[in-house]
Amino acid sequence: MADFGEILRSIGEFGLFQKITLFALSFPNIILPFHFASVLFIQPDPDRRCNTDWILNAAPNLTIEEQLNLTVPREDDGTFSRCRMFVPVDWDIGAIREYGLNETTRCQSGWVYGNMLYEATIVTDFDLVCGRASLVEVIQAMFMAGVLVGSLVFGHFAESFGRKRATQISAVLLSVFTMTTALCPNVYLYLVSLFLVGFGGGGYQVNSIILSTEWIGMSKRSWGACVSQLFSAIGHCVLAGMIYGIRNWRLAQLITAVPLAVLMIYIWFIPESARWLLSRGRKEEAKQLIVKAAAINKHPVSESLLDKIEVNNTVNNGGIKIIFRSSLLTRYFFIIILSWFSVNLSIYRLYLDMENYGLSIFLIQLLFGVFFNTLCFTLHVAAGDFW
Secondary structure (H helix, E strand, C coil): CCCHHHHHHHHCCCCHHHHHHHHHHHHHHHCHHHHHHHHHCCCCCCEEEECCHHHHHCCCCCCHHHHHHHHCCECCCCCECCCEEECCCCCCHHHHHHHCCCCEEECCCCEEEECCCCCECHHHHHCCCHHHCHHHHHHHHHHHHHHHHHHHHHHHHHHHHCHHHHHHHHHHHHHHHHHHHHHCCCHHHHHHHHHHHHHHHHHHHHHHHHHHHCCCCHHHCHHHHHHHHHHHHHHHHHHHHHHHHHCEHHHHHHHHHHHHHHHHHHHHHCCCCHHHHHHCCCHHHHHHHHHHHHHHHCCCCCHHHHHCEECCCCCCCCCEECCCCHHHHHHHHHHHHHHHHHHHHHHHHHHHCHHHCCCCHHHHHHHHHHHHHHHHHHHHHHHHHHC
16 A cells, blocks of 8 residues: 555656646746735825815916915914815915915815825825825735635635646636736725735635645655745845836736736646545546656656556555545645745735834845745745654
């Protein structure tokens, strides 16, 4: 009696087939950190004032200082209000100067922003200030909520319908809604789109790790999770340069969508997990994939070994029995979900306080990537001991 590991030892535990599959599934993880770019482009509570260009109809040659003095009230500390303005009137400029304006209202024509670190942010594009500032916190929570829900939903989906199908569907969701997020005309569509990005991203990262590791032998299996996280670490480092050079959140999202378009092409050629196929009694499909993997690894598998494969849960005295240790796989699955979500949640929480560190946001982002690389090495060593 032997488990699936004997099949993998025969065809190669970490040969060319496994390396190609692992690389193809891990490559999009470089892009996944870019979805944090929308959070980095928030810059809450920017310098601003109400747009009061209505007065230019009466006096088009007013200076900015004169315009503010006539149309924007002052706070108790003497600064111009950032959320209030005087109610527009249909007077000539002489009457406005002589009598002044007293009645105030909230900003009616949007805001004018200044001293910006970026060219365009979510806050400035959607005017998430003053009475709408609370939506910033909703945005910050929406992405991680999508990641958590996607991880759990697609985890169960993969058990019933296959690792490949779960990975494909989540990849399509991730790719499509990355594009729509950049094109959203208002904050409410953006919230829905961002949740679906997290939903697809969470499902993809978890299932891509499971799909790749189920093809890797026990002695090399820790490489599956390690390489995936290593690509994420590289992505965090690249992200620092991207936000430094672009400074526009919509353009950053569109650039992120380009590599994901490539993913949508080759994801359909990724092989299903032979382990999962055998667990579902689809022996012939599993044998075909095993033969293909053996050919790519240049380790031909004998027909006698394939013929002895058993897919049921009863002991077969004369052949090789594929044992699916559900408890181990379940434990492995939840370790991946909890570890990945916990690490990302911790780093995401650091993102929200970046401006309070007193350091360059771009430097801090680069340090996150370096930290991730160190973490990957640590996890690889720990995972090697676990297996």
